[in-house]
Amino acid sequence: MQTLKNTSQALARAVLGVAPQKFFGSLFLPGGHAPLLSRKRADMIISRVRMVAGLFAVLTPLWILVDALVFPWPVAGLLVAGRVVTTLAFALLAVSARPSGRLFDAYRALAFMFSIPTLFFIYSHPLLSHFSVAGPAAAIAAGYAFLPFVMVAGLSVFPLTASEGAVFAVPVLAAEAVIALMQLDMLNWASHLGAFWLLMLIATVAILAGMSQLSFMMSLIRQATHDGLTGCFARASGEELLEIQFHIAERSGAPLSLVFVDIDHFKQINDRFGHEAGDRVLAHAAQTMRAGLRTGDILLRWGGEEFLLILPNTDGATAASVVRRLREGGLGKRPDGSHVTASFGVAERAADGAAGWPQLVEIADQRMYLAKIGGRDRCVGRTEEQHAQQVQLA
Ligand SMILES: Nc1nc2c(ncn2[C@@H]2O[C@H](COP(=O)(O)OP(=O)(O)OP(=O)(O)O)[C@@H](O)[C@H]2O)c(=O)[nH]1
Secondary structure: OOOHHHHHHHHHHHHHHHHHHHHOOOOOOOOOOOOOHHHHHHHHHHHHHHHHHHHHHHHHHHHHHHHHHHHOOOOHHHHHHHHHHHHHHHHHHHHHHOOOOOOOHHHHHHHHHHHHHHHHHHHHOOOOOOOOOOHHHHHHHHHHHHHHHHHHHHHHHHHOOOOHHHHHHHHHHHHHHHHHHHHHHHOOOOHHHHHHHHHHHHHHHHHHHHHHHHHOOOOOOHHHOOOOOOOOOOHHHHHHHHHHHHHHHHHHOOEEEEEEEEEEEHHHHHHOHHHHHHHHHHHHHHHHHHHOOEEOEEEEEEEEEEEEEEEEOOHHHHHHHHHHHHHHHHHOOOOOEEOOOEEEEEEOOOOOOOHHHHHHHHHHHHHHHHHOOOOOOOOOHHHHHHHHHHHOOO
């Protein structure tokens, strides 16, 4: 049974290029899955929309020559007018779509892009059927009927989930169905049904291609944004996440806590047991911390043996209880069998009046330092800091 499972997994991996769980994980990826992924995906979609729109803004007017040469008047004139409008729409899209990091803008750009050829198809197809053309014009007109096939195949260019791909394919399929219904008296049922079936198959393959792009993109982003040793977010991507979370909290007025974590006497591990043993301790401590967090909490490696814990929608008191839970669970063991401990500094955006995320990090860092000088293996938050100040004054 296990062999069968392994073989089918290996087969699926060979076909899909990634583990099937990862591939199908991208099926219904919600927009807010990870703010970083959403941002990068939105920008990639918009830059591809710009590229495709720019390409068609150049290619569409070139085809005017073919229309003018092949079709009789007034069909040629009407087609040329349609192409001029189409060209202008593509050009407008190519210059106006700007990467904003927002998925909504990416969806809007995609919808605009797909609606241009769909409307041209709805406009041109009845036109060509109405004025019956013959000879080379008839051959070219028959080719124009394949425009919806090109459109659904174009879905494969974008890193989309299955549901997103389906949403963008449906209007094209609907346009094909409407056109077919309008012409039922002229052409036979079977050929329309066959064409529709083929269109659906191409849409399915294009959506699968878009999903595998998304899956590939997700693994590339993961590699680029995560620290190889600990699997936590790396500092650069972590700073981006901090900025996003800080703005979200500022806009909504929600609390946002930050915990600065620094492993105690880590240098001794390296010095006594070697760098590799130190690496193992670091990786294990990070893994233990991650396992103790809620989904939505973010752990990033700030550098060396320092970590930052971003806790959205969490006030200072709750953050302190999160730290208590982490400390109780332990951070693993040193090679000599003693417990790994750390010093923690907690800061909260509103309570500490931080003007920006760098200031919030600075406050948490200072409190972590207070925890170090207070004897290590402890947590210092706003209350403990105030208490220490009162003791100093007294
Ligand atoms: N093995 C390993 N060591 C690292 C890594 N990054 C940083 N270090 C080491 O971590 C040590 C940090 O030492 P210190 O900053 O003196 O801090 P500490 O020994 O933990 O002492 P306190 O923080 O004061 O408790 C240095 O020796 C670094 O070389 C890493 O990726 N792997």
